[in-house]
Amino acid sequence: MSYQPVPTVRRRRLGSTLRKLRTEAGMTLDAAAEALNATANGSPGARHWTAPKLSRIENANATIRTTEVEVLLRAYEVTDCEIRVALEGLAKDAGKRGWWQTYRGVVAPAYADYISLESDADSVRDYAPLVIPGLLQTSEYARETIAANARARSASEVSALAEVRLARQAVLTRADTPLRLWAVIHETALRRRFADRPAIMAEQLRRLLDVAEWPTVTLQVMPIDAAPNPGDAGAFTLVGFPGPMPDVVSQENLRGPTYVEGVDDVNVFVDAFGRIADSALSPDATKGLIADLV
Incomplete structure (x- = not known):
């Protein structure tokens, strides 16, 4: 079974939120890239922003660093601290490996x-x-219902999926x-x-x-x-x-x-x-x- 180690849904959430903030600021992709490059102003290690790069970030096809999120929010004139902390945290965790990846052989x-x-x-x-x-x-209910809906799975795979379901309950x-x-x-x-x-x-x-x-x-x-x-x-x-x-x-x-x-x-x-x-x-x-x- 193939496995994608990066939880791409985090990237999608980050990208869609950045797109929403950009549009609320009344900026096109080109205008945003121009404003970002002006903000960078030759800073060491600063990314050269282009409309295609921004589009890839917004469509979850590229990663973005937490420092770059801060630059974007300044360009979009977003001053809410709660928004900044949430988006920087999401960027930081976009590629985070979770406990469930221990079960990557059975978790699609x-x-x-x-x-x-x-x-x-x-x-x-x-x-x-x-x-x-x-x-x-419960453990037994999980095992029985998983077995009924995963007939192609081995007994050990059913047990592993039941363990995953119970581990999720920690939230x-x-x-x-x-x-x-x-x-x-x-x-x-x-x-x-x-x-x-x-x-x-x-x-x-x-x-x-x-x-x-x-x-x-x-x-x-x-x-x-x-x-x-x-x-x-x-x-x-x-x-x-x-x-x-x-x-x-x-x-x-x-x-x-x-x-x-x-x-x-x-x-x-x-x-x-x-x-x-x-x-x-x-x-x-x-x-x-x-x-x-x-």
């Missing part, structure tokens, strides 16, 4: 991109119509800034049964009851008798970031995750998730239903 590049997104995020909003979200799965208990998770799970997923191992689902339901008490987790169930709503179109995950970083949408299929990154397109999912949450049971009613199922 698109999945590695998603894990890097999740590790950078401060919030996740997840609509799960058929399967419990990975951040909330929920980070010491400084735990990830805020808002999950809406369809009742159908809660009523699934493992005929030969019924204890798997009982343990999973108890896990949901436990995390539903965490202050950083909001859990809702979409009841089977709910009226039609945007959730009928399928599962998706909204990944949110601190500061100026735009949200990213991930949609999972048998080939792995695909991404929606344009602001207008992402806003369609933001609106959809709000309507889904409005159609679901309240967190208190959700805990009551899960307790009954247990």
Whole structure:
């Protein structure tokens, strides 16, 4: 299996944000390059800026140093310290090797991109119509569902993927800034049964009851008798970031995750998730239903 060691989604987020800031400054690529070269003014080691180079950075086809991010922000007259820190951090981490790369033999590049997104995020909003979200799965539930959807994988690969799924859950208990998770799970997923191992689902339901008490987790169930709503179109995950970083949408299929990154397109999912949450049971009613199922 081929593996891309650089989590390119970080570059895309950085590039799209720099493009947004440039356009908000009312500058074309040519005008930006001219302003940047004037700012450099012969400084030692300064990059000679051209419109094609800027375009490659904005389209995630070239790297950019943190010092160059600072130069760009000055040219675009961006003075917000929060924006500067966020973008310089993203540039610094664009090629960072994450813990998941230990599993590069089984983790596909698109999945590695998603894990890097999740590790950078401060919030996740997840609509799960058929399967419990990975951040909330128990070990046995993860293993069984991975095995069912990865029939070509060996037993050792399934075990490795289950380990990765559980390791991802560390973002929920980070010491400084735990990830805020808002999950809406369809009742159908809660009523699934493992005929030969019924204890798997009982343990999973108890896990949901436990995390539903965490202050950083909001859990809702979409009841089977709910009226039609945007959730009928399928599962998706909204990944949110601190500061100026735009949200990213991930949609999972048998080939792995695909991404929606344009602001207008992402806003369609933001609106959809709000309507889904409005159609679901309240967190208190959700805990009551899960307790009954247990």
